[in-house]
Amino acid sequence: MRYVYADNAATTPVSKKVVEAILPYMTEHYGNPSSLYAIGQTAFSAVDKAREQVAAALGADKKEIFFTSGGSEADNWAIRGAAALGAKKGKKHLITTKFEHHAVLHTMAALEKQGFTVTYLDVYEDGLVRTEDVEKAITDETCLVTIMYANNEIGTVQPIAEIGKICKDKGVLFHTDAVQAVGHIAINVKEQNIDMLSLSGHKFHATKGIGALYCKKGLRLPNLIEGGAQESGRRAGTENVPGIVGLGVAITEMCENIEENAKKVSALRDRLFEGASKISHSRINGSTEKRLPGNFSMCFEGVEGESLLLMLDMNGISASSGSACTSGSLDPSHVLLSIGLKHEVAHGSLRLSLSENNTVEDVDYILSVLPGIIDRLRSMSPLWDHIVENEKQ
């Protein structure tokens, strides 16, 4: 049976180049970058090089890149830090959206408990926020606007440069969780007026457990993790040298091929949309234009997402869903609800996230299997019977 990995928004395989690059930092150059002898200094230089690579990929300076354990830590640090800076000036209002990743939403909830107020901007049916809503929400009390670059479930890409400009003009800090975007679409933090940006390596073929926060020069966030003097004294803990080296290699590799990959992957995604849209009672979630190249998200009425993805798994396809049963709670994903989907529709969601490793054959295989699975689930679904009956009336 064919195997198709179509859950690259969850994580990606580590690239061969990355594996080759990081191995020596575990076996030969295993020194601590803080040590002054040769193998320590080799590790120090490698970290420095990776910092330059990450900075170059974002249009930043290497002094503005701080390695973290991943995207969640970077989000927590940026948001909690900006909130603390704001509170010092008596500004205790934050702005975000309803469909952020939980690393942002749960951090916001924690800050609300500490007396901050948070505006959660609406997301529209196209999966996009409106810049005028951002502008209207900013008050004299606002210390931070944080809006994700691209959504992890529906892949919609937000008007980041416009929001950056608004925040700059209003003198409010702007952070973006770019975990899904980095390595897949071109980013320039200076041109887009981004003050802080979170990224995570395993979303673009580096290893798990490594990420970074870009924090613009002159913005001194309070530390989230105290300890040694690593990362210019701003993020303590012995550096994850292999992870950092891999991050640098992966981001460089991705950015070198960013346009070519986007072209290839979005063509695969569109082929998938075209084929799957032929299934009756289906809908595409979010804008098809302002979208990550690899993100496919659709809902199929009358079927439940977990059953759908387990049957796909039985056919060798790894996918994801935003149904309640897969979210581990009793409600379907907040992202799908935020774009106005009814619970019963959101339960039938399917996300396929492609990468440049996927092929036309992969897509055609998915399309050869998917309609049959949906038919099978609908044939045993009383909800589907209700939908069909209602239409007859």
Next chain:
Amino acid sequence: MQYSEKVMEHFANPHNVGEIPDANGVGEIGNAKCGDIMKMFLKIENDIIVDVKFKTYGCASAIATSSIATDMIKGQPISEALKLTNKAVVEALDGLPAVKIHCSVLAEQAIKAALADYYKRQGIDPEPIVGKIEEHDHDACHI
């Protein structure tokens, strides 16, 4: 979260799927908003459940619990079907993840709803025999 092999077996090849055209007891429980609906069809003769079929919209554990619960009551007298508990269903499946226990409750309730329908069709008040069937609104997703 991980499903037992038994759950996956019943999900991949569920038993007793479908409808019984001349069923004399039909019960449906759950709602679309919660993400699971179970419908049970019973054919009862001389107080024996001679045939049972189900249709389920829901996750793998909802389908697996429907499948095994129908196996457990097929050919049994009504009195035995009434004794079927969600706990017995969970045990028969070699366990369910904690967040999925409500699926087993649904299976028990769906069978009771079908039995209640059977009694109603004969002009018998089902409540003293079957007990009260929970109304299943969205708040009740949490059972």
